[in-house]
Amino acid sequence: MxxxxxxxxxxxxxxxxxxxxxxVALAALAAAIVSLVRTQQTGSTLDTExxxxxxxxxxGVEWGAYNSLxxxxxxxxxxxxxxxxxxxxVSTVTCVRTQHNEAGTTVNIDTIVATAxxxxxxxxxxxxxxxxxxxERQISIVVGNCGxxxxx
Numbered sequence: 001m002x003x004x005x006x007x008x009x010x011x012x013x014x015x016x017x018x019x020x021x022x023x024v025a026l027a028a029l030a031a032a033i034v035s036l037v038r039t040q041q042t043g044s045t046l047d048t049e050x051x052x053x054x055x056x057x058x059x060g061v062e063w064g065a066y067n068s069l070x071x072x073x074x075x076x077x078x079x080x081x082x083x084x085x086x087x088x089x090v091s092t093v094t095c096v097r098t099q100h101n102e103a104g105t106t107v108n109i110d111t112i113v114a115t116a117x118x119x120x121x122x123x124x125x126x127x128x129x130x131x132x133x134x135x136e137r138q139i140s141i142v143v144g145n146c147g148x149x150x151x152x
Contacts, residue, residue, distance in 0.1 A: 049135035053089060053116045056082055057139040060091030060114025068095070068110040068143045079124050090120040105146055113140040 060080055067073045074097040082089050096111045117125035117136040126136055 053135040053137040056089035056091045056116030057114045057137040060093045064093045064112035074110045088118045091116040092125045110143045
């Protein structure tokens with residue numbers, strides 16, 4: 001019995017071309033998945049930072065409202081350092097007071113604006129040159145009070 005060895009023909013090497021194509025396609029798919037996961041993780045991190053910045057700004061306006069209603073004060077600009085999970089944030093609170101006469105009673109109208117960020121410039125927000133991962137939120141409220149007397 002003699003064994004016949006086929007002579008190299010036109011189909012020789014076809015399997016190697018198919019294998020290279022499959023390897024390249026799988027590598028491209030893996031690169032796309034890695035890129036997608038990295039983008040999704042960055043977006044999730046920025047979303048968390050934005051939520052924390054909102055809570056820091058909310059803390060600032062609540063502090064300003066407390067001072068307006070309880071202490072009858074309106075400080076022009078005050079940076080507030082926060083603690084806990086908001087320790088990386090600063091809330092800069094500004095207050096503008098206008099006085100109005102309502103039936104002989106002086107009514108103080110305080111416009112309180114709190115801007116919170118995680119990369120404060122010189123201890124205040126906003127930061128004109130933020131870096132990567134910068135998050136900033138701003139909340140404003142208007143509070144009216146009559147000082148020591150009840151409002152009409």
